[in-house]
Amino acid sequence: MAEPVDVPIAYLELQVERPPVLTNLDPIPKDLGRMGAALGLADNATTGGFMGHEYSLAETVVPAGGDWLDAARAVLAESRILVVNAPAEAILALADLPEAQGALIFNASAEDEALREADCRANLLHTMPSYAMRADALMQFLVSRRWTDLVMITGQRDPDRAFAQALRDSATKFGARIRAEKEWDMSSDMRRNIGQEFPLFTQDFPSHHVMLAADETNDFAPYLEFHAWEPRPVAGSAGARPDAWSDRVEAYGAAQLQLRFKRLADRPMGAVDYAAWAAVRSVGEAVTRTGTADPADLRDYILGDEFELAAFKGAAITYRDWNGQMRQPIPIATRTALVAMAPMPGFLHQVSTLDTMGRDRPETECTAFD
Amino acid sequence: MLARTASAIALSALMTAPAVAQEVWVSNERDNTISIIDVPTLEVIETIEVGARPRGLMFSHDYKVAYLCASDDSTIQVIDTATREILHNLPSGENPETFALHPDNRHIYISNEDDNITSVLDVVDRRIVAQIPVGVEPEGKAINHAGTIAITTSETTNMAHWIDTTTHEIFQNSLVGSRPRHAEFTTDDKRLVVSAEIGGGLHVFDTETFEELAEIRFEIPDVHPHDIQPVGFRLTDDMTRAYVALGPANRVAVVDMQTYEVLDYHLVGRRVWHMTMSDDETMLFTTNGVSGDVTVIDLTRQEPVKTIKVGRFPWGAAYRPADS
Known part of the structure; x- marks a missing residue:
């Protein structure tokens, strides 16, 4: 011993x-x-x-x-x-x-x-x-499904904005397009009237494959699905959510x-x-x-x-x-089932495919580990 | 012993042909069934309903019965090899995943994966005679041919525990790579081999000194290293070869057990898991979990020859020789 x-x-x-x-x-x-x-x-x-x-x-x-x-x-x-x-x-x-x-x-x-x-x-x-790793995981999945036309709704809290920025960066990185964005600014209780409000709120979005939600406190995002003008899946903070676990x-x-x-x-x-x-x-x-x-x-x-x-x-x-x-x-998962485990096949890297998610060595600003 | 389905014509053929042809039994984890493959025709001839989440599967040394870990029913089922009937259920401790049968044909060493315990079951008295605390998530089981040492591998503790079969105490622990899944002794009991799924290697230990003799590594062009995950494997009786299932790499590696070099890789079904070999060592049968099939590899020609559709998530496989 x-x-x-x-x-x-x-x-x-x-x-x-x-x-x-x-x-x-x-x-x-x-x-x-x-x-x-x-x-x-x-x-x-x-x-x-x-x-x-x-x-x-x-x-x-x-x-x-x-x-x-x-x-x-x-x-x-x-x-x-x-x-x-x-x-x-x-x-x-x-x-x-x-x-x-x-x-x-x-x-x-x-x-x-x-x-x-x-x-x-x-x-x-x-x-x-990091937010970037989670966003990259989701974006790899969307791109691998060829669902590259996206719209995004963002909450007003700091974590919402940070995740939204990561999703924007990730879309650029993997060749998806966020065609339009809106900020969620309604203060009414959406459990009662989302059926009336949300179709109108999303009516002028351009055509898209998936609606992204950046709502890290899960305030409004859980209500998005089934209430948008276009019947599209929701991903991000709700719907198909990338997370550590x-x-x-x-x-x-x-x-x-x-x-x-x-x-x-x-x-x-x-x-x-x-x-x-x-x-x-x-x-x-x-x-x-x-x-x-x-x-x-x-x-x-x-x-x-x-x-x-x-x-x-x-x-x-x-x-x-x-x-x-x-x-x-x-993992990218809904409340009921696993959707995918990123990195997705085909996203290659010279060192580790896990480094296709988040900021990689050449882009790092960190110097404390030198 | 007669197969239940034998027709009058088949009966007359008994004079020359074996009464019972060779079979491979396969446990289907997500179907709660066992598929029985007839080896001469390589067809599934029968599907048996069994308990919940069947995984570990083996025959008694006399092939009279099969033992099956029905994990989610927390039992070991005893199945009559000839009639295919479930004879009775044995106590197993909670959630049995894999097991090994002692050469005495009476004691089964069981991994209870959720309780960090190895249970020892007496199949005659039908009771658990010992419970041995081991590491987190016990999995692989092996007993040496002399019957003196039982091995349990613990997946999260990353160890092979060496258990004295007389005292039921651990007398040695060997650290291995991450997530050890399976263990086997060589025919002469001089070497212990352990696979590490996440570590990606096959560890070979000297059973006298407990020193690690080798770690065999695998490398496949165009397959990412973290997809190379050794799980089940088989050693040949003459100790010259190991056949190693590499999980999501969808390959079986052929290893020279004298030089520890990898000689070849055979492409099989998706997420290859465990395997069994014919008694003359000319055929290998692999369970491919994700594709739901069994790949048959002709070991004389060293090539895969057939894919046989079985149930959902085939897990374990056991070979039954002719006339057994």
Whole structure:
């Protein structure tokens, strides 16, 4: 048996005020992310039992408006390996703390491009895919179906705008056309009158194959299908949605992961759960292979050529050594079924087909990993 | 032993022809059936209704019965080889996926994939006699020919666990590539071979020293490396060859087990999963999950000769020799 190793991991979450949405049917679970980390710990602990590696997970949840950086300092004093579920600004402020230098921090929640590009940090890896990766996954699917004439409806919140911009960039990248866009600015309760309002709202759209919705809080997008002037499928934030994870994934052994998660959390696994699980499992895989819990050594191994993690999406997961982003297939799914697992066949790349999604090495603005 | 469908004419032919021709049984994961292929004609001659989500499938060493993992029914079904009737269900622990039969023809080692457990079933007393905690998502099962060592591979723990069949305790763990799926011992028990689906390699271990002797890697022009996913494989009795199913690469690799070089790749159906070999080792039958068929490879000519449509998501395959 190998040398005993203690691996203390911290899960750190900053709760956010969620804006009101039209329906309360789909509340965001209070333990989203935390349960994913907990499952990752259980998986690691089983393996660790055979290796003499002892994993632990300390959970810290900071309420909205609480002192985030104070809590972060306290956590960093106890653990040098952090899995973080927080907005981009909070993650960046955490990564820039003097106490965080030399720590290994996983972003399991923020999709913002800047955090991986101009604002990238050497101590910060990302298991959550970026908006660009999600948009590219969807666009590859649409282009592979030759559904290249698109229209888009965008919400007014920042995440909506960020995802919309990613979809625009992605359309350009893969040769699709967003022929018209509208901003969703109606404040009425669409459950009652969408049947009257929405046909009119969409009547002057040019002909298109698919209607894109950039509505990351799921405010209005779920109501679009069946109410537009033209009967076209909806994709983006609702309809066929690209995400880090979907509870509709069952191939590649995923049925087992879904079942393990459901047993633990009593609900389906969400994208942030998956990203937190992948972060904890990445640490576990690196500890298993290297026999150390030193964050610098683990970071080197995770970013190196030998690292690979089986992560239930059909291809081994690795990390981009130029900005710390986890490479991963991205499922595109409706609420009832998996539509496709991107990258789509035919989208080729000289290094990894997973790098056809998101910003590639030649385009990166990140210099912290040089 | 007579086949149930034997006609009067066939009966008269018994004087010269074998009473029962060779068969290949195939479990269809998403149809809850077993397809029975008649080997001389390479046609499906019968389809048996079985329990929910049939996966692992094997015959007893005397071929009197077949054992089937009906995963979603959490049982092992015992099927009379001659009459095709389900005789009874055996306790298996939850969600059995794969298994291996001890040379004593009495104890079955079962992977309970959702519970991180290897169960040992006594088929005579019809009860579980031991449960051994293993890694996350136990899958591949192998027992050496001497009957002293049982192997469980754990897909998420990425290990082969070596279990003493007398004490039912793990005495060694070997790390392998990601998502180990299948394990087999060579005929002389000197080597253990383990496939790693996501890792993409075939690991060969010395069973005395537990040292890794080789990791066999695969490379196919125009197939992306992450689509090369070794799952099921078979070793020949003379220990010179391994045939390896490569999953979504839709190929079976032919490996030289002395030099560990890959000699050839045969194109088969989509998402090739497991396989079985004829007792004279002249034919190989692969289950192709996504295309729902079985590819027959003539091992003398080293080429695929036929595709046989079976049920949805064929998973396991087992060969039954003539007159058994």
